[in-house]
Amino acid sequence: MECHEDFISYLDSDTSLKILECLDDPADLVRVTCVSRSLRQSVIANGLCKQLCLRMFPQLSRVAFVVELNEQGGKQHAEVGSSNSMEWLVLQREHRVFSYLSKALMSSVAMNCIAKTIGASSTDNFPQESIDHTLEPRDVIGGRYSYWSSNGQSNPNVPETLTYELVSQICLITEINIRPFEAYFQLGSPIYSASSVRFKMGHPKASLDAVDDELFVWTYTSPEFPMSQENKLQTFKLPEPVLCIGGILQIELLGRVQRQEMDGLLYICVSHVQVLGGSLSPPFNVEILQPSGIFVLKRDQLASEEPKIVRDIRRLVTILQARGAGVLEWDQDDDDIYDSDPEYAL
Template sequence: MEYRNDFLNYLDSDMSLKILMCLDDPADLVRVTCVSRSLRQSVIANGLCKKLCLRMFPQLSRVAFVVELDQQRAKELADIESSYSMEWLVLMREHRVYAYLGRALMSTVAMNCIAKTLGASSTDNDPQESIDNTLEPRDNINGTYSYWSSNGQSNPNVPETLTYGLVSQICVITEINIQPFQAHFQTGSPIYSAKSVRFKMGHPKAFLDSLDEEMCVWTYTSPEFPMSQENRLQKFKLPEPVLCIGGILQIELLGRVQRQEMDDLLYICVSHVQVLGGSLSPPFNVDILHPSGMFVLKRDQLANRQSVVTSGNEFQEILADQRGPRDIQQMMIMRRGNLVEIMEDEWDDEEYEIDDLDPEDAL
């Protein structure tokens, strides 16, 4: 600490990279960039924030490139970074976008992410038994039953699908909950559940006013989950959180178990559907590139500045556009041993050296 030397100077590049890749929190990688210029260059040049986001959410492998939407900020950065190569500018932009994205992915607030219904593979009596009824948590409203019903089938293996539009084109989904419908108005109060369920997420092949399943690209398909013949909200937690890019979720209802006495046909009925997760919009959005299915990841810097992220009693997000290149004391604030979480935009390399740091602030 007396000489304040950078430990990377004593390691070969492969070893230092292995050490940095052990970090599993984007905020930690951002903190590393505040310690020294060589550390900052190593994190950016190796795209560590991007690699960490890809480990967390493999769906990001379909990103073609990233865009920042704040034109005024982009002009300011261009003035500062005019001496840099185009390749380095691209790396710095990706570092900024993925650093913010990583923080957003780890701090989304749980909510019901369904925005609207898009359609059902079949409906027995429309609109009385429409998929729209599955948005209502109650199965009885003012004496009227509220549920979706499929058409009747003699073959128990005929599947059904329910398709929904999510609250934004980029959401993190963790759990889907489904409540089968129990027909108390029929003899024996039968429950019309499916044998099992499976979930798909994706986007349309092109902009459409109405959705046809064949016009969708499914970028994620879940394992199959067994479903109970019980009148309760059944919870299906995904093995890992999934990034839904394109804002479409489809529920596959597989296998029929309950016959209707009056026509001896098999039906599936659902009273309520819940999709739990979080939206990354408005700070982030996507444009799907047709027909490749790749997408552009867009970050709205203005939306980032307008949102204040807090953790605990005293933590606040500090944005780089609120400080100058040498405001190290603003970047690293110690409050009773607690380090403020910094989501870092870039500062001028030429004006930043490790010697500017006080050792206690840097570590």
Template sequence: MSMMECRKDFLSFLDSDMSLKILMCLDDPVDLVRVSCVSRSWRHYVIVNSLCKQLCLRIFPQLSRVTRVVETNQHGLEETPEVGSSSSMEWLALQRDHRVYAYLARSFKSSVSMNCIAKTIVASSTDNFPQESIDNTLEPSDHIAGRYSYWSSNGQSNPNVPETLTYELASQICVVTEINIQPFQAYFQMGGPIYSAKSVRFKMGHINASLDASADEKIVWTYTSPEFPMTQENELQNSKLPEPVLCIGGILQVELLGRVQRQEMDGLLYICISHVQAVGSLLSPAFSVDILEPSGMFVLKCDRNYQPPATSEEESGANSTDYMQRGLRDFQQIVTILRGHVIGVVEDDWDEEEYEADDFEEEYAL
């Protein structure tokens, strides 16, 4: 009997828990889309078990605060399905969630890294304003138009007094992977001292729109990074986050912890920074959020009409029929391998015609 005559659907022979464990090992949204295109039964399995949503939650734990997802039309209005039975409405909701989360995961995978900081908000202190303003940290050079460009804190005698720099990111919803900071070297002072901090930590969150919020509660922090050491070196120092962080609300705060450099003139300790970068990717305009106060939960919105730029893989023909058929053959090989480990397997009708290229193109390209 040839291999093609002995095709098996392993999902029909394994219990649900084992099938889920196998499919949960997939960590690429493209792979899940391929799975959902193998057959109608596989597509149904992927959607009913919310595998795309679970993948996104593994990548971005911050999504656990999503109350619901919506799709918007070309006018920015929420698309609502026609009234039907409870079971049909539930199925339509599962399909919608599948599309949105598959698109979200793919958007992150295919996005281009950039500096996500749009503008400054406030510094905890400034020595000489506006000459040493936080605005200077947006410039990549420490020397602009014949003058030095940097932010400087107030001087302190206590080395443990921290400082903070707060920024607004370029999108209300974006992914941050690393933050780079360059301490300032004062060439105009004896010995060219470098005014770095001992370490740095980062917070991300959103504005608290509640009227009852106090001054200290105006920003709700939803993520706090571990501490990263800083060195007294005049270079852009990289702090790569342990995992990519989904920043909901677009607020970033840099906490500068500990002082190491005294100024000879007054004997006080300062921290001076010439440049700050938040490297990541923007998920707007394809995605936006409505933050629900005071709970801090949010609604995730997806613009179905937005078309992201094609990735290099897609440009080289990743969506071609050959590419999809190659994905099908890969899964047929998986089935063959797993079939060899199942005792007492009885043949069933594995229908190649259920593999629909149009479904793959619709979900992958969205």
């Protein structure tokens, strides 16, 4: 017990690396870097924080490189020196960025991440039945029913899409909630749901002047979820949380089940849509590199390194504004772990 030597120094590099790769909690990796200099160098040199983030969120595999912004808002440049020192500075920067990113991913607060609508594949009566109405949770506004309606079709297999812009270009999405519309004003109060739904996330290719698949690059497509013909907010939880890079989400409504008695055509109508998750901006942002679709991950140091009490108040305000949405787990002790490392000290 009187010996305080680092046991890692007695292991060969492959063995120590295999041990460290067994860690599956980002906070544990940060703890390891506080134990000894050799452990810290091993974690940074092997990019273990980046590897763990990639395992948790495969969408990060499209990161070309990372950039840190200093307090003046400019890019942080490496100092002049040997190629080895330059490489080490790059590894240190990646370690810092992905460490803070993993912390942000694990402590995100659940909120509705829709910023605005982009468009629908079709609309029966515009603007009375436009996609904009799906952002409103109330059934009736100003004495009028609030919902989106597709055009009528005789073929039940004709799909529809609703496309939204999220609150930032980098969001962690956990579930999408949809309430089909029940037409109380029609005989029998029919519910115009779809048979199933599927979700796509990605980024625009160019402008968003029109809704067309050619304008978007989809980097994630969910499994297909069955939809019930019920007038309630139906929850579609993703198999794993998804990092939406580019800030675009599209809902595919597949299969028509309800025929309108007036014209005999099949419609899909949606009353309300929620996209639950958390925004990572600030302090993180992305820059999509066209036409490759790879992106630059940017971290704003000034936003990352605000005083701890300010972070706590910001989280509390976000929780209070979440309109009853659940809160992802936040362990205050993990904040202390990051702050205890001189690399992360405020």
